[in-house]
Amino acid sequence: MNWSNIFTVYAKELRDMLRDRRTLISMIVIPTLVMPGLLAVVTFITVQVAKDAAAAIPTIMILGGEDSPKVNAALRSGTKVKFVPPAADWKKQIADKQLRAVVDISSGFDRALERGEPASVRIYNYSGELRSGFAVNEVRRFFSDYGEKQVVARLAERGLPPSTLKPFDLATENVAPPEKVGGNIIGGFIPYFFLLLCFTGAMYPAMDLTAGEKERGTMETILCSPVARLDLVLGKFLTILTASLGTVACSLVSMGLTFAVGGPLLASRIAGAGTVAARRGAEQITAMTTLDPLGLVAVLGMVLPMAVLFAAVLFVISLFAKSFKEAQSYVSPLIIVIILPAIIGALPGVDLNARLALVPVLNVSLVSKQLVSGIWQWDYLALIFGSTCVYAAAALALAVRMFNREDVIFRT
Amino acid sequence: MIEVRHLTKTFRDRKRGPIHAVEDVSFAVAPGQIYGLLGANGAGKTTTLRLLATLLQPTSGTATVAGYDVVTAGEQVRARVGFLAASTALYSRLTARETLQYFGRLNGLADSEIAARTQRLADELDMHDFLDRRCEKFSTGMKQKTSIARTLIHDPDVMIFDEPTLGLDIMAARTIVRFVRECRDRGKTVVYSTHIMSEVEKLCDVVGIIHDGRLLAAGTLPELRERYHEREMEEIFVRCVGAEPPRLRPA
Numbered sequence: 001m002n003w004s005n006i007f008t009v010y011a012k013e014l015r016d017m018l019r020d021r022r023t024l025i026s027m028i029v030i031p032t033l034v035m036p037g038l039l040a041v042v043t044f045i046t047v048q049v050a051k052d053a054a055a056a057i058p059t060i061m062i063l064g065g066e067d068s069p070k071v072n073a074a075l076r077s078g079t080k081v082k083f084v085p086p087a088a089d090w091k092k093q094i095a096d097k098q099l100r101a102v103v104d105i106s107s108g109f110d111r112a113l114e115r116g117e118p119a120s121v122r123i124y125n126y127s128g129e130l131r132s133g134f135a136v137n138e139v140r141r142f143f144s145d146y147g148e149k150q151v152v153a154r155l156a157e158r159g160l161p162p163s164t165l166k167p168f169d170l171a172t173e174n175v176a177p178p179e180k181v182g183g184n185i186i187g188g189f190i191p192y193f194f195l196l197l198c199f200t201g202a203m204y205p206a207m208d209l210t211a212g213e214k215e216r217g218t219m220e221t222i223l224c225s226p227v228a229r230l231d232l233v234l235g236k237f238l239t240i241l242t243a244s245l246g247t248v249a250c251s252l253v254s255m256g257l258t259f260a261v262g263g264p265l266l267a268s269r270i271a272g273a274g275t276v277a278a279r280r281g282a283e284q285i286t287a288m289t290t291l292d293p294l295g296l297v298a299v300l301g302m303v304l305p306m307a308v309l310f311a312a313v314l315f316v317i318s319l320f321a322k323s324f325k326e327a328q329s330y331v332s333p334l335i336i337v338i339i340l341p342a343i344i345g346a347l348p349g350v351d352l353n354a355r356l357a358l359v360p361v362l363n364v365s366l367v368s369k370q371l372v373s374g375i376w377q378w379d380y381l382a383l384i385f386g387s388t389c390v391y392a393a394a395a396l397a398l399a400v401r402m403f404n405r406e407d408v409i410f411r412t
Numbered sequence: 413m414i415e416v417r418h419l420t421k422t423f424r425d426r427k428r429g430p431i432h433a434v435e436d437v438s439f440a441v442a443p444g445q446i447y448g449l450l451g452a453n454g455a456g457k458t459t460t461l462r463l464l465a466t467l468l469q470p471t472s473g474t475a476t477v478a479g480y481d482v483v484t485a486g487e488q489v490r491a492r493v494g495f496l497a498a499s500t501a502l503y504s505r506l507t508a509r510e511t512l513q514y515f516g517r518l519n520g521l522a523d524s525e526i527a528a529r530t531q532r533l534a535d536e537l538d539m540h541d542f543l544d545r546r547c548e549k550f551s552t553g554m555k556q557k558t559s560i561a562r563t564l565i566h567d568p569d570v571m572i573f574d575e576p577t578l579g580l581d582i583m584a585a586r587t588i589v590r591f592v593r594e595c596r597d598r599g600k601t602v603v604y605s606t607h608i609m610s611e612v613e614k615l616c617d618v619v620g621i622i623h624d625g626r627l628l629a630a631g632t633l634p635e636l637r638e639r640y641h642e643r644e645m646e647e648i649f650v651r652c653v654g655a656e657p658p659r660l661r662p663a
Contacts, residue, residue: 005518008514008517008518009518012503012506012510012514015505015506015510016503016505016506019505019546020505216501216504217499217500217501218500218501218502218503220467220497220499220500221500221501221502221503221562223467224465224466224467224490224493224495224500225490225515225518225519226487226488226490226491226518226519226520227518228487406468406469407423407424410462410467410468
């Protein structure tokens, strides 16, 4: 191994690569634009949902209840819906989606409640229709509260406290730090994103430096120079690795800027819209942008051997191909192989265990989910880092071996 | 100096079984001599030359190039060989100067030495106009000159040419032929493969006729003429490989 030759090959390949527009697009432009783009899409959708929610106040009709002014007034003031006067064709109106629901109050409702006699409310809806569902929920919430108030009043009449029917209070409250909640919501997504970029960043240079060289006839030119094939492989491999990590670095910088500047700005703008959905959207964006920074650094540490593995595997596969086009047809389906474990890792409920820690890609995806949530399981971290390093070394050794095979280099 | 002894190369093909690309080939080339390897397409010329340039490893037999064994001292052999083939292309995104610098460094030359040699080669080959332009925009002639300069940057003792005029127009081909002669005149050992008979007649001191991986005949042009009772190289070649029945002689 001659480091001076390796560096010469590396420097030349790097210069060659950076002069290629296609590499620049896949390495710098796409990863830089994709994160701000993604945040913009999330923001757009959230704003749209908030707008739609505000615009979609359901229309409801009340049937009966003319002799019960109390419940009628309470219903009109206690719900965020629009009431229309009764009409005979209400069923048709529901079917036509002009009406979201119809509330049928039994006659003598107020009086029946005062006397403690049975009374009834019927809600007619369009089952399975989303907005009809919203309207029904709103009306049900009102009547449930109204009924509860009646119960409390009746208990008071009999001199009993409200706790007679509700012996204890039940509530749920989040106490996890925001970055951990963020980690769970988005934790599976960030490393998946890194893995994908790591792979796509290495893809193009790997094909260009192997099959591309064969196709252009420069492979034979370089092989007849005195440089050892091992040095040639390492120089080329380091170039591919640089492209892969460069892609991740570009996306990381872009993501940092997007989250630091764009996130809070957009969150505040969305929150300014005032609706419930908007507030939730703002919370999501804030959660997304509050990840444990140390965990993020650790994720990058885990992605490093993964990049080595990707670069070496892509090198081997592309080297086998005779032309760039052939290499593309071998490499493109591999994206599925990368995406699938990453998606499985991002699914809620799939958790790390010793066996999964040995599955490449999936292991890094799973452990990254933990790391961005601030969970550090050192034994798994060591196992995953170690196993990925072993796989990467094996793939690199295979690359060197393949490069020394005449039937691969001179495959026609 | 090149010495080839019983060189054999067998490729294994899954469908066709073993293919004997080169079989028991032996010859020697002295410094200041051009050895022409004449053969049809698929005769084994390229494989023989790739074996000499250590791009391939022989199945059996061996060869020494500039005193180094192609099997055991590949790097030393390559450091003393300039290899030019129709299939050795240039890096399109590098300039001519960067190309020379790259190959100079890989040959272990210091940057100052590379600069001096680049200057000299650019003078000799009239390359100054395009020395700092990228190869992708070059005409065929410019590419030829840059490739020649690339093979000479480390001033090798041995030059190997594998059908270097393939696909070139007459002017570009003449540049190559002139360059090959200059190499001989400078005392380099030259091997030149071709299937063009006229090139052999013009250039080669010794001719080896290769067919189906075997070296069927070798000698100077006058020797071959005498042996096959023919004047034209083409007729000598056809007689040698036995592709046509011998002409009927008058009784």
